[in-house]
Amino acid sequence: MTTQPDIIWNEQCLGIRIGEQVCTYLKKHDAEYQRLQKKILELTEKYPVIETFMESNQSISLTEEEHKAVHRYFQLESEKEMIEEEYHFYMGQAQMISYGAMLGKIKKSNIGK
Secondary structure, three states: OOOOOOHHHOHHHHHHHHHHHHHHHHHHHOHHHHHHHHHHHHHHHHOOHHHHHHHOOOOOOOOHHHHHHHHHHHHHHHHHHHHHHHHHHHHHHHHHHHHHHHHHHHHHHHHOO
16 A cells, blocks of 8 residues: 655655745845846846747857857856755755754643643
C-alpha cells in the first residue's frame, strides 16, 4: 500500500510557494531588487530580441549591440537571483526560529501535564 505525500511537502510545490513569497517581499521592500527589475524591463523593451532569444527554438542572428544586451540581461538576472537565494536563506532561518519557539511551547505544555 502506498500513500500520497501531503501536497505542501511536495518539494516542487513548496519551492514554488516559497519562491513566490520571497519575490513578492523583494518587489515591495528591496530597493536593489527593484532596481534590477527596472533595468531588466528597460533592457527587454529596448531590445525585443532578448525575448525572442529566450523563447524561440529557432536560430537567430544578433548584432554586436544585441549580443551585449543579451549578455547584460543575463548578468542582471543573475544578480537578481542571488538576492532571491539570499532571501530564501533568511526566510528559512525565520521559519526555523518560529518552529523552534512552537516546539518549545509544546515541550513546556507536555512537561506541565
